Amino acid sequence: MIAKLLIANRGEIACRIMRTARAMDIATVAVYSDADAKALHTRTADEAVHIGPSPAAESYLVGEKIIAAAKETGAEAIHPGYGFLSENADFAQAVIDAGLIWVGPKPESIRAMGLKDAAKERMIAAGVPVTPGYLGEDQSVERLTKEAEAIGYPVLIKAVAGGGGKGMRKVDAASDFGAALESCRREAKASFGNDEVLLEKWITSPRHIEVQVFGDSHGNVVHLFERDCSLQRRHQKVIEEAPAPGMDEATRAEICAAAVRAAKAVDYEGAGTIEFIADASEGLRADRIFFMEMNTRLQVEHPVTEEITGVDLVEWQLRVASGEPIPLKQEELSVNGWAIEARLYAEDPVKGFLPSTGRLEKFDLRPGRSGRVESAVEMGDQISPFYDPMIAKVIAHAKDRKNALDQLTWLLAGAKIWPVKTNAQFLIRSIEDTDFESGNLDTGLIERKLEGLVAPIRPDDEEKRAGALNLLMGQAFHQMLSPAYRPDGSREFRPDARTKLSTMLGFRLNSEPNRRIPLFVDGEATEAVLTEPILNANSVDMSRYGDEWLVLSGGVAHRFELAPTNERGTGHASAADGAILAPMPGKVIAVDVAEGDAVTAGQRLMVLEAMKMEHALTAPFDGTVTELAASEGGQVQVEAVLCVVEPASEEGQ
Structure with a gap:
């Protein structure tokens, strides 16, 4: 068994891995950037090694620094968590070449499933059903446009090296295809270093169903049943549950068997997830569930599977990486009750889900005996603008779905967080939505009902x-x-x-x-x-x-x-009309206008990237750009004036 483990990640997943490692008497090593010098995962580990500046590209994404930290501390193995380098086959190989244990699948398995087009071809050969679409090498705009027309709108553009909803766009009409393709490629290039895409037919009433699989070096592969991750916003999962609502035993058997075939097709070892998209227009049916992709790592939503199966997936990862067989056989695994997870983000849904940063003067998420919380912060910690804004996962497990939903609502309603904004109320409203409660859900539910889900809540x-x-x-x-x-x-x-x-x-x-x-x-x-x-x-x-x-x-x-009885204003100043302010600290990745340009209301002026998200800044009205203080590639601070639009003259109107 591994004696000392380095976790090549941060946040709640690093803390969660450390908890299991400690229970197994495995010493832990954390790595941290400047921004995380006092972070919970840094404080929790037995040892911690500084690996660079705050930007992930200069710290958590530099494999050489992480391997050097393992060597320096005498760690025998590296666990990548999820995100960052977890699905980087070259990093996995470098870890192995350095004489260390890689807690994850073999590099060749990661490569086999890393590119969506190649993965789909492999799945077709393995008899796994896939979504109709285009997987060709010809990436010209002309060819992709022609293929999209042949598939029929709406279509889905997906980065072949993508994941987590990055590099993905739904296109409803041919007139929108060019702009969507450009945006998708730019995001894919920035996120994955690869701007190639594939096209898929857009599924009506889509459900996102995924199956947890696990393999070992002895040729064993099992599944741990399915999860439903259909409640999404902009292709990012919001709430996940296990099992999937409306899943009958026959359909479950077929989809789980297909997932096992997919894992065996790449000689898979460790924890992985086979993701499917289901056309649920007539309910869940085996002949309408198609392979989307494989995530060759632990998933954010893995706790719901742990709750219904009683399995510690991180323990399984560490045992399998140490050469042991999977602890349980397929027939020894079963579903017990219902589990549901909500991702609690430091963001303000009322203001377009802008990330919220700052010090947590108040932070109380005590689950007691009624739930599970996976978090990376405590009261007094700082929410940084450098990383994903998820601050906790809140998980409820009960005998049935209704009780699990009620319990999760109760947990979220008790969240006491200040002054950082969170999406807790948005999550509660999503859970209490009548369609979601009844299991009548699909991936478009949130977008259809977004206005009501994000409406500001006022004290009664x-x-x-x-x-x-x-x-x-x-x-x-x-x-x-x-x-x-x-x-x-x-x-x-x-x-x-x-x-x-x-x-x-x-x-x-x-x-x-x-x-x-x-x-x-x-x-x-x-x-x-x-x-x-x-x-x-x-x-x-x-x-x-x-x-x-x-x-x-x-x-x-x-x-x-x-307030004094004679005072009625708020006393809070706002920016002058036409001043475009940075909503948060970030990097300007595109500037679409120049000084002197005439613009129309709603026209995109520039794009700001912050906390792994793109934010388009638009003109508030028709007018002229009279000042431009931002340039592509520049870093800006919150509320910095990026440009000024002077209203169009009303003379002659």
Whole structure:
């Protein structure tokens, strides 16, 4: 068995691997960048090695530094986690060539499944059903356009070296194909160093079904049943569950058998996932489920499989990498109950899911005995702009789907996070959606209902009253405990403050039966109406934050401040009309305009890349670009003015 393990990753997956390693008496080594010097995975490991600056390209993606760290610390094996170098066959080979154990599939297996076009051809040979499309070597715009027309719109453009939704675009009409292809290729080149694509027929009512497989060096391959990952936004998984809703035993048997054939076709070892797309327009049927790709690594959503099977997949990885056979045979594996996982991100759905960075002044995700949380942060930690914004995975396991959904909703509603924004309320609304609850889901569900899922949540009247009362009580306490000075220099507590406190804690509002208290809630002016009898302020989940109070509701924290009675504005300045500000720190990857250009409302001006996502910045109205402060390749800070658009003249209108 491996004695010391280096984890070539960061965040929650690094912490999760360390937990299993520690239970197996395996010493752990973390690697970290400048941004992660105080990160939880760095603090958790037995040893930690600095590998470079904050950008991943200069640290976590530099294989030579990671192998050197393993050699320096005497680690025998390297576990890549997921993302970064986990599906890099050259890195896997370099680890092996350095005399270390690679906790993952053989490099040739990674290569076989790394390019989607070659993988599909191999699956066809193995008798695994695949989606109709184009896999040709001719990558000219003319040929791809012709093939898309032959397939019939809508079509899906996919990077052959892609993964995680990167380099993927749905195209509904021929007129949109050229622009979508250009965008897809640019993203694929930036993410994977390969801009080749394939085309697939877009499936109506698509469900994303995947099967967890596991192989060893003794020729054994088993499956651990399926997961449903259909709830997605922009091809990124949001909520995953196991088993898949509506899956009957016959269909399960066929899809899982196909997944095992796929793994055997590449002589697979370790943990992997065979991903399928299902045409669910008539329910889940074996003849309408097609191979999409194989992920040759552990998946983000692996906990739901662990919950329903009772298997620790990381333990299996370490045992198989050490030369042991798979611990269980196929007939010894079974499904127990239902598990569902939500990805909690540091992002603001109300503002287009912009990542949210900063210090976690408050962070409380205590699952107790009712759930499982995989996280990489603790209260006081910093959310960095350099990496993926996922801060936790929240997992519920129950006897059936309904109970699992209820439990997950309860866990998310109890999230207490501040001042970093999260998608907790968006997740709750997604789970409580009637179509999702009934199992009537597909990959387009979120996009169809996005407006309602991201609508801002406001405190209700009871929460406003509770917030106002706590602020007034705090003010009264402060006044009561602040001594007043007599002329002789002696001190006394102010009697007026005692009276005020008594009023607040008592049960009368004197001559004001409906007292109106002006407030700022999240910087917006509003008011609370205190009625008699005064409510119990403890009936609402609240927390003090400096001189303010937070009302915690449905996984969202609202900041409360008292406002002077004559004040109605928020006091928060905004950028002048036409000033295009950077919504977050990032890199400008495309500039589409020059000073003096005339632009129309909604026209793309430039593209900002931050936290592994592209953000297009557009013109707010018709006008002229009068200033341009950004250039392609430049790094910008949050709220930096990137360009200014002057409104078109209204003369003659």
